Amino acid sequence: MIAVAVQPWCPYTAETFPRSHGRVSLAEVLTTYTLLQDGTGAPQIAEAFGDPGDERVRGVVAASIRLLGRQLLEGRMKAYARPIGGGEPVAIPAGAWELDDFVLRFATCAIDPRRPFDATATPTHSIFVDDAAIDAIYGLFAPEGLSRPRAQRAPANPSNDAPPESPDARSAPELNRFLRLDEVERIVGIKRSTIYDRIRDERFPPQIDPGSRPALWRESDVRAWLADPR
Known part of the structure; x- marks a missing residue:
């Protein structure tokens, strides 16, 4: 090898x-x-x-x-x-x-x-x-x-590789979009100072990595909060 x-x-x-x-x-x-x-x-x-x-x-x-x-x-x-x-x-x-x-x-x-x-x-x-x-x-x-550029698709080359997986095995992954702070503000209608106050009070989802810049949130977390704000 x-x-x-x-x-x-x-x-x-x-x-x-x-x-x-x-x-x-x-x-x-x-x-x-x-x-x-x-x-x-x-x-x-x-x-x-x-x-x-x-x-x-x-x-x-x-x-x-x-x-x-x-x-x-x-x-x-x-x-x-x-x-x-x-x-x-x-x-x-x-x-x-x-x-x-x-x-x-x-x-x-x-x-x-x-x-x-x-x-x-x-x-x-x-x-x-x-x-x-x-x-x-x-x-x-x-x-x-x-749409995805055609050139990014892998060319068929079945002589070298194993056959592709069945459709069930190739189901699309559940990915999650990142949101910046300004996008979060726009979606929830709350200013950043209030957002951070609520994070401290455990009343709003925290950013993915509090030490990273820019601050990023998972969209699914923000949408879940919108469905049940506290």
Whole structure:
């Protein structure tokens, strides 16, 4: 099995994302999510984690990684490991995402499936995600009238890879949009000072990561509060 030293964030500086039949690179999933959420593309992701990095972008990317990582851990997105250089993909079990921090795995988009929790293991496989993840992200977050570019779809190549999953196995993941503070104010009709007062009183959902900038909320949490304000 080929083992390659993969430098963190280099998958985001490549000219194109790798392809696999019925699957897309983990780097493409993260980039699509941040691009539609915040206008942050692949080069900006790589630059944000450089030295010096952009703290604002780094906060947005880190929050996106935590959300997408949870989808993988809970089995809502299906991940696959394909040997570096090409070969038969194998499913990555959801339990292999039982990590304290998803950032390093998203940074390299690679894994040694035999040692998924060994940070010192040299990767042997690239990580891909079921193609339905990209369609789900576009369906939830793309501006009206913007559809997924045809070029982003993985080309059919059944000679190299396993057949695509059945429709049931490829169900769209339950992703969640992030809201900035000004969007939260507009939706709930409450000013920021009141929002933070209610958070302190445990009467409003807190932001995802209180230490990150910009402050971000899950839209589902805000909508749930609207249905039952307190």
